[in-house]
Amino acid sequence: xxxxxxxxxxxxxxxxxxxxxxxxxxxxxxxxxxxxxxxxxxxxxxxxxxxxxxxxxxxxxxxxxxxxxxxxxxxxxxxxxxxxxxxxxxxxxxxxxxxxxxxxxxxxxxxxxxxxxxxxxxxxxxxxxxxxxxxxxxxxxxxxxxxxxxxxxxxxxxxxxxxxxxxxxxxxxxxxxxxxxxxxxxxxxxxxxxxxxxxxxxxxxxxxxxxxxxxxxxxxxxxxxxxxxxxxxxxxxxxxxxxxxxxxxxxxxxxxxxxxxxxxxxxxxxxxxxxxxxxxxxxxxxxxxxxxxxxxxxxxxxxxxxxxxxxxxxxxxxxxxxxxxxxxxxxxxxxxxxxxxxxxxxxxxxxxxx
Amino acid sequence: xxxxxxxxxxxxxxxxxxxxxxxxxxxxxxxxxxxxxxxxxxxxxxxxxxxxxxxxxxxxxxxxxxxxxxxxxxxxxxxxxxxxxxxxxxxxxxxxxxxxxxxxxxxxxxxxxxxxxxxxxxxxxxxxxxxxxxxxxxxxxxxxxxxxxxxxxxxxxxxxxxxxxxxxxxxxxxxxxxxxxxxxxxxxxxxxxxxxxxxxxxxxxxxxxxxxxxxxxxxxxxxxxxxxxxxxxxxxxxxxxxxxxxxxxxxxxxxxxxxxxxxxxxxxxxxxxxxxxxxxxxxxxxxxxxxxxxxxxxxxxxxxxxxxxxxxxxxxxxxxxxxxxxxxxxxxxxxxxxxxxxxxxxxxxxxxxx
Numbered sequence: 001x002x003x004x005x006x007x008x009x010x011x012x013x014x015x016x017x018x019x020x021x022x023x024x025x026x027x028x029x030x031x032x033x034x035x036x037x038x039x040x041x042x043x044x045x046x047x048x049x050x051x052x053x054x055x056x057x058x059x060x061x062x063x064x065x066x067x068x069x070x071x072x073x074x075x076x077x078x079x080x081x082x083x084x085x086x087x088x089x090x091x092x093x094x095x096x097x098x099x100x101x102x103x104x105x106x107x108x109x110x111x112x113x114x115x116x117x118x119x120x121x122x123x124x125x126x127x128x129x130x131x132x133x134x135x136x137x138x139x140x141x142x143x144x145x146x147x148x149x150x151x152x153x154x155x156x157x158x159x160x161x162x163x164x165x166x167x168x169x170x171x172x173x174x175x176x177x178x179x180x181x182x183x184x185x186x187x188x189x190x191x192x193x194x195x196x197x198x199x200x201x202x203x204x205x206x207x208x209x210x211x212x213x214x215x216x217x218x219x220x221x222x223x224x225x226x227x228x229x230x231x232x233x234x235x236x237x238x239x240x241x242x243x244x245x246x247x248x249x250x251x252x253x254x255x256x257x258x259x260x261x262x263x264x265x266x267x268x269x270x271x272x273x274x275x276x277x278x279x280x281x282x283x284x285x286x287x288x289x290x291x292x293x294x295x296x297x298x299x300x301x302x303x304x305x306x307x308x309x310x311x312x313x314x315x316x317x318x319x320x321x322x323x324x325x326x327x328x329x330x331x332x333x334x335x336x337x338x339x340x341x342x343x344x345x346x347x348x349x350x351x352x353x354x
Numbered sequence: 355x356x357x358x359x360x361x362x363x364x365x366x367x368x369x370x371x372x373x374x375x376x377x378x379x380x381x382x383x384x385x386x387x388x389x390x391x392x393x394x395x396x397x398x399x400x401x402x403x404x405x406x407x408x409x410x411x412x413x414x415x416x417x418x419x420x421x422x423x424x425x426x427x428x429x430x431x432x433x434x435x436x437x438x439x440x441x442x443x444x445x446x447x448x449x450x451x452x453x454x455x456x457x458x459x460x461x462x463x464x465x466x467x468x469x470x471x472x473x474x475x476x477x478x479x480x481x482x483x484x485x486x487x488x489x490x491x492x493x494x495x496x497x498x499x500x501x502x503x504x505x506x507x508x509x510x511x512x513x514x515x516x517x518x519x520x521x522x523x524x525x526x527x528x529x530x531x532x533x534x535x536x537x538x539x540x541x542x543x544x545x546x547x548x549x550x551x552x553x554x555x556x557x558x559x560x561x562x563x564x565x566x567x568x569x570x571x572x573x574x575x576x577x578x579x580x581x582x583x584x585x586x587x588x589x590x591x592x593x594x595x596x597x598x599x600x601x602x603x604x605x606x607x608x609x610x611x612x613x614x615x616x617x618x619x620x621x622x623x624x625x626x627x628x629x630x631x632x633x634x635x636x637x638x639x640x641x642x643x644x645x646x647x648x649x650x651x652x653x654x655x656x657x658x659x660x661x662x663x664x665x666x667x668x669x670x671x672x673x674x675x676x677x678x679x680x681x682x683x684x685x686x687x688x689x690x691x692x693x694x695x696x697x698x699x700x701x702x703x704x705x706x707x708x
Contacts, residue, residue: 026663192669195653195662197551197575203654203662211663218667221551221653223576226612227645227674258580261619262612291581299549299575300557303656308549308557309380309565313572315546320581 004212006054006167009061013124014068017061021048026208037066037085044092051168053137056098059089060130063106067123079114102133134170140275141172143333145181148273152182152189156235161194162253163201164240165209175240175273183215191217192228198298222255229266237263241274248324248340249286254317260326273331276349286321294318358566360408360521363415367478368422371415375402380562391420391439398446405522407491410452413443414484417460421477433468456487488524494629495526497687499535502627506536506543510589515548516607517555518594519563529594529627537569545571546582552652576609583620591617595628602678602694603640608671614680623682630686630703640675648672
């Protein structure tokens with residue numbers, strides 16, 4: 001299995017970032033080397049790197065790039081320059097929570113030393129923290145993969161939606177981590193990937209990741225999932241999550257809720273894979289979450305060509321909420337929450353991490 | 355409401371055919387005048403005209419065009435020329451049942467007179483038969499619309515899939531006929547049109563037809579239907595049919611079966627609208643019907659751009675089978691079959707037409 005590295009740091013604190021340009025997938029596999037914070041800013045802005053954990057890692061590494069060129073004779077202090085670079089990076093995708101979180105974490109780690117330690121030592125410390133974020137993300141992906149792998153039975157058909165794979169994380173993904181681990185353990189199975197309209201993350205990214213790792217995958221349109229289930233070819237539905245409420249209601253890419261209803265109607269187990277950081281315990285239930293509407297042109301001009309009449313109304317919710325009652329289990333890096341109840345969630349999230 | 359004419363004959367038996375070029379919809383509305391059988395052949399082949407009933411009408415009118423230029427001094431008899439033109443038209447879309455049916459019907463109507471009546475009179479008779487097929491289709495559409503209109507309640511949300519509209523028939527459509535009639539009766543309601551991957555008939559054609567008639571319509575991706583239902587915005591699901599078995603199992607565009615499961619889960623009535631000619635009583639049940647697989651490029655190269663990796667496997671069934679148990683009723687030109695049982699179907703199809 002060839003390794004796909006979404007993003008990595010090359011060299012010491014005077015090194016650079018190498019990332020795969022996801023806007024060119026799946027027709028071209030291009031790794032870009034970013035030597036400046038401006039290049040990272042652009043990569044995040046233009047979605048060359050996407051997926052919450054991957055954006056966090058990219059922003060952290062971008063901050064290191066921004067500080068490695070710091071010189072004391074440039075008229076600003078290390079602290080001033082750090083604030084400047086951090087603000088600049090925060091402007092790349094202002095709604096990406098992991099981006100803010102990662103930048104804050106790096107700033108905090110040097111905050112109390114910034115007026116005493118030499119610049120090179122501070123930057124080395126920033127890099128160590130960025131690499132720690134990356135390492136934690138990789139460990140989290142591996143732990144989810146390990147926790148869920150036993151759910152994939154020999155000869156099973158697994159249906160997935162959108163991209164909860166390595167391209168969205170530093171390494172291995174969440175839902176796809178389960179499949180990668182099952183494949184590593186020698187399990188043979190088959191994957192159906194929903195293309196996932198409107199932005200086709202399933203068609204463009206998930207099929208590509210599975211193909212790269214030699215896993216048997218078939219692309220379908222979203223409206224074919226029910227037929228594949230009816231034919232008895234799906235034994236497991238496995239998706240990622242954007243946010244999970246305290247009761248287990250799960251926000252994920254639009255189309256997930258419909259799949260959960262179809263899975264229940266066909267008696268097929270429906271699992272969510274997500275790190276414990278995805279849980280938002282301040283939300284009692286999914287109904288409390290407003291649903292974001294996206295640009296109608298994603299639907300009417302999806303393929304570079306206009307495919308609907310001028311002026312047509314469009315409903316384009318970015319995600320939906322799957323009620324906990326339709327979810328068989330949630331696979332986290334701390335184990336599987338099953339059945340999905342408030343108590344089980346609290347017990348799993350409260351316990352010690354592996 | 356402006357009238358959209360899918361296809362019509364202009365003038366007497368030396369006239370011509372005017373049809374809307376559906377390949378250019380919805381971004382351009384172009385009517386093409388066809389003066390020769392070759393132009394009709396091309397229009398059918400290139401899907402400028404599509405939908406089983408519309409193809410039947412086009413083929414019938416094409417035969418008239420092929421015979422109107424008949425001259426006795428060209429070395430072939432009227433009969434020979436008729437066989438030639440009929441064979442030529444049959445080659446335009448060799449799997450279109452209505453095409454064969456319409457051509458045979460025209461040939462039959464002149465068969466016993468072909469050696470005695472003057473050519474112009476024979477051609478006039480062919481035209482009369484072609485116009486009869488068109489008129490019957492129009493009457494069928496109107497009767498379906500009339501039979502189903504009461505199902506659309508004031509303020510309702512109606513969800514539809516693919517295109518069972520006027521563009522597929524000579525006039526008014528089947529599923530959409532119900533909506534057109536309800537609108538004519540002054541009912542106000544709202545339609546959600548599934549875009550219908552892979553070929554986007556919903557996005558390209560259904561939204562356009564409804565927009566033309568001033569009916570409030572919103573385009574959604576197929577995977578958003580469940581969310582719209584969950585929000586309580588759908589009171590009726592209404593689709594067409596390609597073929598219906600003796601027990602009511604219904605073959606229709608891929609995605610229909612999933613919608614029926616979702617409708618049941620949300621307690622929403624699910625209706626099929628189709629002329630009685632759609633029933634194939636030689637089929638006991640839907641499971642007896644093999645499911646046609648279509649070109650993977652419809653999925654991977656949807657609109658002139660590649661959106662999936664090279665060499666990826668694709669499952670692309672053209673249609674699915676919705677079991678009668680999920681169908682609340684079938685709206686035909688002879689009335690509504692409800693509940694959908696073998697006995698009700700036989701009683702309705704056996705009875706006299708309106």
